[in-house]
Amino acid sequence: MKIQQDAIDLQFEAINEDVPGSKWRRVFHRHWPAYSRWFVRDGIRSRPTYSTSLKALRRYMPKLLPSYEAIVETAGGGDLEGRFLSMWCPPFYVGACSQAILTGAEPSLIRNYDYSPRLLQGTWLASRFNGKRVVAVVDCLWGVLDGINEDGLAVSLAFGGRTAAGEGFGVPIVLRYVLEFASTTAEAVTMLRNIPVHMSYSIALIDRKGNHATVYVNPDRPAEVMEHRVSTNHQPGLEWAWYAETTNSVEREAAVEKLLSAYGGIKEVLSGFQRPPIYQTHYGRRCGTLYTAVYRPFDASVELVWPGSVWRQSCANFQEDVRTIRFNDGSSAASSRPSGKGVSS
Template identity: 85%
Template sequence: MDLQFEAIDEDMPGPKWRRVFDRHWHAYSRWFVRDGVRSRPTYFMSLKALRKHMPELLPTYEAIVATAGDGDLEARFLSMWCPPFYVGGCSQAILTGAEPALIRNYDYSPRLLEGTWLASRFNGKRVVAVVDCLWGVLDGINEDGLAVSLSFGGRTAAGQGFGIPVVLRYVLEFASTTAEAVAMLQRIPVHMSYSIAVIDRQGKHATVYVNPDRPAEVVERRVSTNHQHGVEWARHAEITKSVEREAAVEKSLSGSADVDRVLSGFLRPPVYQTSYGRGYGTLYTAVYRPLDASVELVWPGSVWRQSCAEFQDEVRIIRFNDGDSGGFAPTFKQGAVSS
């Protein structure tokens, strides 16, 4: 199948973001109320949670909601307070040394990826991020050189908290260092388990295990896949090859690993996955470079580079072939930005 990746440069929510909203809202709204509209928190509950845990983000949230039309369901969804449970894959590696970097594979179904790459300045700070839930962050970097990404933590625990994409949005909007990011991750409640990779321009880094049922934990790990201290959800770990991917990335980091060497490992099995039909295929590889606040989205044979300083609107169409059916690498073609 073909998937559109669209790079959008828009400082504040406006017509470009509204076009993205219109494209995806039908699917998102059906997902959000899949268990019934009464199963989701009310607008006032969602607003109260944002005011309590991320008050600095409220003006941005209000601007996003207004651009979406000020509807009740839209406002509840965009708060990302207690959304439905969902799972994915992902592999992450933090590189230290002369050139600090964060490399990650995002593994998911191409049918469910939004495919928006957004450069914004919601709160005066330039942020470039791959977006989820219309304004949340799957992975991204800000102009201070702070980079973050998420990976599902491999646990079935769920609780009262935020969807992690809005938390990472908050981190990139208001943190400049790994220490500041970690402090935020330690105090904001999340509704599912995730492993968060963080690195800043000084090379300070952390992997943070966030969970809905226990305190956030900072661990001395530079690699994360889809389990935390150990495998708790055996079936998910087996299907996604979580243990095998972790071992492969750890091996690529051994010795004097540089960005190119580690990246090459992310573009090969078992780290690079092609089971798109089962929802566990690598949709993109991202390479974040804090020194110049740049990022590359990479597919085998193709690199798409942007940065906080230079970001251009563009569309690329990625074609995914299910590896379970004999296909392998996705291919892409460049396209024009739709009006």
């Protein structure tokens, strides 16, 4: 990433690797210094041991264990690496996102991911860790911010706007589990009900048949499954008013609701997601919209969208590439520059 005065250049990299190998290892080595500093920011003793983390995975996500073991080995097999990659009880962190579930003739999931460009990993990974094709924007090296699998199940996350924290997983690894082993919204909901999380999140889900749900997961109370089609960064009750005000969560929710009521089609809703107040541009001061994702379950495809630029991939056809996105602080402008090169190992 390069910073030039008020402009911030951020690289997005699309990688196709069925199981963890040299390509993923290269990504790990690039980002591990920053991730490791974040992971132990409160001291190494504040993080669970490797054996505790492994025990939690065995209890709650046993089918993911072979993939976890493979990815830890690819990372070098170290104790700290294993603890981090389990995502069991990581440090507290927050972001701001907007999510809309579209039903009707072409079910879809549209979301804005709002975060600091200095903290985004920027990896778009196509994999077959467990035989099923999964395409996802990655966080914490192999967790999922949003993604889709070849069965047409799409999922994304938004911070739930609560200060509660507890014993549980970072939600990106939970969404990895969902996309690896669920094919429908109903199957995903069952998983989300039974896996503890360490923070509050609103999870948007839709499958190929148009079945959908918004699931509020929390560390201190059972998951709530709602038919709401819009979620931003607060759950019912608006517990953290300061955060909601700082991130315009209520205003964004109202704007998305208005879009769905007035239009409901992908083109019109996507256009609204590219404009304030849903599209945020305070990249330097707090966080801004780093990408808009459009997931289409019918053909298991996804588009990453910036103003004036669309990057399309699918589970059936995923092409490696690198693109640089320039964000201008305080402006709605963002530009994309394809590298014209494939990604090598």
